[in-house]
Amino acid sequence: MLHAGVDIGSKTVKLVVLDDDRELLYDSYERHLSNVRETLGYTLARARMRFPEERMTIGVTGSAGMQFADLLDLPFAQEVVAARTAVERRIPQVDVAIEIGGEDSKILFLTGGEELRMNSTCAGGTGGFIDTIAGMLDMNAGALNYCAHGCRTVHAIASRCAVFAQMDVRPLLNEGVPKEDIAGSVFDAVAAQCIAGLACGRPISGTVALLGGPLHFLSALRERFRLRLGLDDAHLEVPPDGHLFVSEGAAFEAWDSVPYGLGELIGRLESVPWDRGATLERLPALFATDAEHDAFVRRHAALAAPRADLSSAEGRVFLGIDSGSEAIKYVLVDEQGRVLRTYYERSAGSVVEAAQAMLVDLWKHLPLRHDGTLAVEVAHACVTGYGEELLKRAFALDSGEVETVAHVRAARELVPDADFILDIGGQDIKCVWLRDGAVDDIVLNEACSSGCGALLSGMAWSMNVRLDRFLEAAVHAQRPVDLGTRCTVFMTSRVRHAQKEGAELGDIAAGLAYSVVRNAVYKVIRARDAASLGRRVVVQGGTFMNDAVLRAFENLYGAEVARPALAAHMGAYGAALIARDRAAAGGRSGLLSRAKVERLASSKRTEVCGRCGNACRLTVTSFDDGDAVRTFTVGNRCERGLGDGAEDNGLPDLFAYRYKRLFAYRALPEDAAPRGAIGLPRALGMYDLYPFWHTLLTRLGFRVVPSRLPVAVLRGQALETIPSESLCYPAKLMHAHLVELAERGVPAAFLPYVRAEGPEGWSCPVLAGYPFVLDANVGFVHERGMRLVMPQVEAVLGDDGPDGRLAAALQEALEPVAHGLGLEEVERAARAAACEQVRFRADMVSAGRAALALMAERGVPGVVLAGRPYHGDPAANHAIPGLLRSYGFAVLTEDALPAGTCSGGAGKGVSGPAKGGRQGEAVGGDAAPVRAGSADDGGTSRWEHPARILRAARFAAGRDDLEFVVLYSFGCGLDAVTVDQARAVLKKRGRSLTALKIDEMVDLAATRIRVRSMVAAREERLGRGDAR
Known part of the structure; x- marks a missing residue:
């Protein structure tokens, strides 16, 4: 008798055939690319060629297996149980087994009290996570594995989901970190996620088996597990058929069931009726008719920037570059602001190489006079985006600008009466409110990019479909699937379910377009309704170049919006206009010539910084153009690591x-x-x-x-x-x-x-x-x-x-x-301890008064950097206080503000009601306690530390020389509510809040964008003359 096991997972279909002695006679391992039914039929047909007449027991397991077990009337085993059975039969000496699949992972504690655990809905730390990051680096998992063996420095990367990981990986790419280091860091993150997320505090000891496709095929991943767990060869078990263990377990679980011939099973699979997508919730079509779509295209093509022919241009021209999260762009304009040339290419994980190709394209297309000299002169080059600092150093660009400012500059040029700008890029969302043409408030997505273009490109890649075809199908879809507005990873599960139900490609793509804009409006902007965004809305960014996303936004907004024809280039267009504004009369850009661009070579070295106690491991990239060498440093947690000799600005840092x-x-x-x-x-x-x-x-x-x-x-x-x-x-x-x-x-x-x-x-x-x-x-x-x-x-x-x-x-x-x-x-x-606590808090208030006095004396602004007290841990705040100080701000903590601002809770003279004054009012130097319902702006809390944050927000809102920044941690429900309350407190005074969501991810690049956006909004507010 033969015994077969089928494991139908989220990414693959595995089939094994065993004999009565448990010997493996046949195996198959196929990626199904979401075409599960077809792949299963193909897998069974191939096996039938080997076993045309034999009958065999057949067991089914896997995340997608239950549906097919029911359809085919076969026994089903839960995959964790199947994995345990296989381990007990194959490698009984093992104490712990870790199995990683496409979107799930498992840990089996088999001795010392049996426990079988599986990951939650999130696919972080799985094969799907690895595939996503590999695709982002323009390689497959095998190439990522090869790169990882050359890893020298491990960087902090979150692996709880691929979306957060991309937020870590993208800045590393834009800062020139070697792909080998990124690949090794990705595998290290997977190992860390599995250990922390599955073991959940239980020690992993004894002999450990590593199972599943990723651990079988990716040797660098196995090595990271070995290092993380401290295992020697004697305590590490890697079976040669480890990627098939779950399917073998299914065979063992069905060992005594009714046997079938494979032909009989194939016939049953083909004959079972399948109502495609009958149980799915649907949304309205993006376009009711083709005529409606045609009118839509004509309307949005009308908003175009003025253009001129580059081949006949003369004189000074100005270059704007946008090094974004997924693509690199440039726009060249003349002195009248007319667009002479545009460029757009995906960076494919190699920012410097992509920029080299881009600049060669620029020089190649500049017009020549009859004598062979250039007819135009690049007078100034300005760069924006994630790769700003890297490209400035590599190619000697003249200046840089934070991307929010660049996008606003471009939008105001084309739509002067705009009062709201929404830019959705590959991994970030920028929302800007304008009042009387000046920036009134800026909001950026805090960390998750589930409302961004990366979601669409990642989904298209995972379904093996080109993005343009994916979105074209969305435009013509008649029954979009409602995929919800949750985290990207949870929506991925909804997509998988829709595929299993037989939903059409276009219906899924259109549903994702709706999800992107819903996430942007309700999760990032947090609008009560789309109509509250503004009267004249401008949308831009590469994501809005997709008609499906734009139409979904208009349907949600309930009115027409303005999309410039340059929507995908607006950052570069704004940078070009800024370059024109900054260019000195008769000045010439320091941009490298074509010859220097083509011969530019780079080399990297790592070193440990000794300029402060952080002991950061730095990656220093040297760029040699043949005449000069420039360096670019990453990995520093403070500005000292740049080694540029900048003097300390002497501003207070109360952190x-x-x-x-x-x-x-x-x-x-x-x-x-x-x-x-x-x-x-x-x-x-x-x-x-x-x-x-x-x-x-x-x-x-x-x-x-x-x-x-x-x-x-x-x-x-x-x-x-x-x-x-x-x-x-x-x-x-x-x-x-x-x-x-x-x-x-x-x-x-x-x-x-x-x-x-x-x-x-x-x-x-x-x-x-x-x-x-x-x-x-x-x-x-x-x-x-x-x-x-x-x-x-x-x-x-x-x-x-x-x-x-x-x-x-x-x-x-x-x-x-x-x-x-x-x-x-x-x-x-x-x-005695209470007296010392009072003394400590009094010292903090004294330091705060001194800082405010110094600010007034020197005429410098300050930042109230609020948060929980434990955000004072250098490991938690990632040197953000020093970063704020480097931008010219004095940094104050919420407990250093004058008495009456925050909860004292520290005994006589520090805690207790303020006599003769209103709640929260400074009276006699004493602080008022936190009391529920004490504020008239909705900013109250019964929780100690949130109440302090809200009081600090009120204090900052009342002073023109203070900005308010709040640190809060992923996973903190209290802080999520508190941040919204503090934002409401500030908004009532016409002020804005900058929220920095932090955890183990060390991505100061994204933080710098938020801080510089805050600086820009402050300058606009003060320039407009707002008192509050």
Whole structure:
């Protein structure tokens, strides 16, 4: 008897045939490109050629398998169960098995208590993720694997979904990071995601098997798993048929079922009726008739920039370049602003090479006089986009401009009465509101690019269809599929479902066009309705060159909008106009000549920066044009890494001051600490209450040992202990700090549960309850013998000193490590600790007053950089405070603002109602407490730290010399609400908010765009003379 197993996954169809001795007789591994039914029929037909008459039991598994098991009346096994069965039969010596598929991954703990786990809906850390990034780099997975073996430097890349990863990869490409390093970093990110997202805090130990297609075919990926898990050859199992294990498991699960001939099965597959897409929800067609489409095309072709013939041009010309996330463009204009030539090509992951080809095209098309000299002279070249700094250095361009400003400049040139501009590019969305022709507000997508062109191009690529054909089909679709407005990865699942239901290509493409604009309007702009955007709306960017996307937006908006004929070139067009504005009379561009462009050579080296404590690993690219060498540096977390010798501007950075002041406490010498050592992990709540806890424990006779990770790294034991991939990054960092203390042999760690810091506001649930999460997941720490001291504290500080319930809770928790500890001793220590916490907060307010005074004296602006206290961790804030300071801003924290601005919650003189004044008003130097419902602008919160942010927003909104920037973490529901509340507070005063969403991704390129956009909006606001 023969036994077959079929695994119908999200990307492939696998079939195996075994004999009674479990020997593999036949196997097939085919990508189905979403044509699942056809590929299954082809796979079975090929197997029938080998086994024309034999009968066999047949089991089915896989994410797409259940539907076909039902259609063919075959036994179905859930894929995790099938994987376990195969491992038990094939490699019973294994303790843990990790299997990666096209859009799912699994981990099987087979000893020490069996657990079978599978990833969530998100396809991060899977083969589909690898395929997406490989396509972005213009290669397949095999070529990515080859590149990864040459990796020398691993960069931080998020792998929880391909969309976020592209936000990391694109800046690396635009900054000239070698593809080898990017490929290795992608595989490292996949390994990290699988370990953290699947193990969820359970140690991966013993013998580990690596299974599934990606781990079978991609040797560099296997190596990254081996390094991440610290495995030697004796504890690593890589079966030669590991990519077929799940299908073999299906065969084992159906071992005793009814046998069939393959011919019988093929006949049944062909005869089963299939109602294509009957269960799918539908949307209105983009165009009701062809005539409607024709009228639409004519209308949008009318908005064109003035043009002139380049071949007859003379005199000075001006070059604008846009190095975008997916393509590189240029526009050349004359002194009248007429367009002489345009250029558009995909960068295909090689920005410098693409720019070389672009500039050769420019020089090749410039007209010549009869004597062979150029008839025109490039007077100025301006560049914008993600690759701005790289191309400026590589090709000696004259200036750069942030892309929001370039796009606004172009739009105002063509549509002077525009009051709203929406630009959707490959990976970003720019929304600009104009008032009286000047910028009134700017909003950019925070990180996710699910409403951008990358979604459409990625979907087309995954379906093996050219993008132009994909979108042309959308235009003519009559029954678009409603794919929702959620994250790209979840929409991918909806697309897969639609394909399995038999939806037509055009219906899916049109549904995606609707999804892109819905995400832009409702997720990024967060408009109540599309009509609230403005009266005269201009849309631009490469994505809007697609008629399907534009029509979907007009249908949603409910009116006609303006799309310039240069929509895909608007960044370059704006840069060209800016170049014309900036060109000096009679000046000449420093742009490299054609000969220098063609012979430009580059080389790279890596070095560790020693200019500050970050110790960044830098990639330095040298560009040699034969006459001069220019360098470009990436990897620096602060401006010192550029090594350009720029002097410090002397502006206050209260983030740096706070960090230094917060941890400026000395520990007792060993001989002066009768109760021994106790560790304080410098993460989460310690960034607010460290002065309190350090003082209290020192007064009780402990030698306080702080963790020493100025820039924590989540690797090894720390990574394995994280219980959920959806945790915010600051919570994940707590694991690194605790593991570091355990590795140093610290006997105990102090991890208080704090429900509220003061009487008026609650602590974040994650921040408050995280000690219990750690206790349940840090097996490594317990194995090292470290005791976790976890007092449960209702409140730390009252209106007049420490909370009255505090001492008893501390005495009970500390008793096991401090025998004979008396209640009165704890009470005395708590009073001293409360006084020190008051002193710390008073010092912060004093530093804030000094900073505001210096701003007034020097006439410089400042930024209130708000966020949670733990965003003061250098690992969490990625040197963003220093970046803001480098743009000429003094940087203030929300707890450094004058009293009455933020919650004191720190005892007498700092907390408590302001006597004789309104809530939030500075009276006698005292701060008012946080009270629900105290504001008339909707900005209230019962949560301690969100309330501080809202008070800080009110303070910044009332001062022309302050901008408001808020840091918030992925996965934080409270912060997501708080940011919207703060934005409303500022908007009521005619001011805007800049939100920077942060986690382990270190993408300062995107942050710089947001900061420079804020600067541009500020300049426009002040130039217009707005008082608020």
